[in-house]
Amino acid sequence: MIFVTGATGTVGRAAVDLLLEAGEKVTAVTRDPGRARLPEGARVVRGDPSAPATLEEALDGARAMLLSPRAAGRGLRDLLALAAGRGVERVVLLSAVTVVHPAGRPEFAAGFRAAEEAVAAAVPRWTFLRCADFAANTLSWAPQIRATGVVRGAYGDAATSPIHERDIAAVAVHALTGQGHDGQAYVLTGPHSLTQRDKARLIGEAIGRTVGYEEVPPEQVRQAMLGQGLPEEIPDRLLGSLADYAERPGPATDAVPAVLGRPALTFAAWAAEHAGAFRRG
Structure with missing residues (x-):
């Protein structure tokens, strides 16, 4: 059985779907099962990864865990100790590209680095997924785009290689269920380096409407x-990350196709899938 924290999050939900499709038994943790809308087939349990005592019984039978450090918060080390004591031997950790490609305020990268160190100390088998910015982060632009067709933001020339959440989830499933991923730290990015202006343009193409980007002061x-x-x-x-990416683009890697055996999904594909969020009602 595979234990998924952050099961209602962007990556966690996609991972639950893929694990079930692969025939795996899944325990999906959520603070509010009544509102979670998780798929049939998953064992949905109420619990809070930041309060590990709430998950003690839910961990019975788990052999692997998909771990979101943001979901676990300050309870991460206690959760790892509890999981290891209950027989979890493999942890796939959602980490960040800034651990090895610094950008933004250093304390945030330090937090992910500490999470990696805690996982490596707790279980014998681990994989770190050091993710670039999620394509889904642009959903925060949706109200502006629906209302005005313009994104008002900072650092329009900041360039990253945004990654589709389904690619992160797919790599996580490979690492949770397959061989050859133990001890690996994958830097996961999308296939193309895009500025903030590029992303706004591609969303516009997906919805059949010109979407502009108006730069405003960071404050x-x-x-x-x-x-x-x-x-x-x-x-x-x-804002800390964008300021640095405006000076030096974030990395682009081939880790996704190397693991999955197919090209990484593009931001244009992501925008087409989520076009409804950006269209006027």
Whole structure:
């Protein structure tokens, strides 16, 4: 049985679907099963990875875990100790590309590095997925695009290689169920380096409408995000990374096709799949 934390998150949900398609038994953890809408076939349990004691019984029978350090928070080390004690031998950790390609504020990369170290110390078999920015992060632009057709943001020339969440999930499933991935740290990116302006343009092509990108000062973006009720950590992560990627593009690797045996999914494909989120009602 495979234990999935962050099962309702962007990657976790896709991983649950793929694991079930592969015939694996899955325990999906959520704080609110009634609202989770997880697929039939998954064993859905109520629990909080940041409070590991809530998962003690749910871990029975688990042999591998997909671990989101954000879901576990400060409970990560205790969760790993509990999981190892219950027989979990393999952990696939969702980490970040900034561990090896620094960008943004160093404390955020340090947090992912500490999570990697904790996993390696806790279980004999591990794989780290050091992910570039998720294509799904652009869903935060949806209200602006629907209302005005323009994204107002900072650092329009910041370039990354955004990755489709389904590719991350697919690599995670290979690592959880296959051979040859133990002790590996994969830097996972999409196939193309794109600026923020490029991403806005591709979303426009997906919805049949011109979408522009209007650059505004970073502090204005920060205050707007805080005004939406987001914690300070979110704009701090975003703006720090974009500032560096405006000076030096983020990496692009071939790790996804190397693991999956097929090309990585493009941002244009992601935008086409999610076009409904950006169209006017």
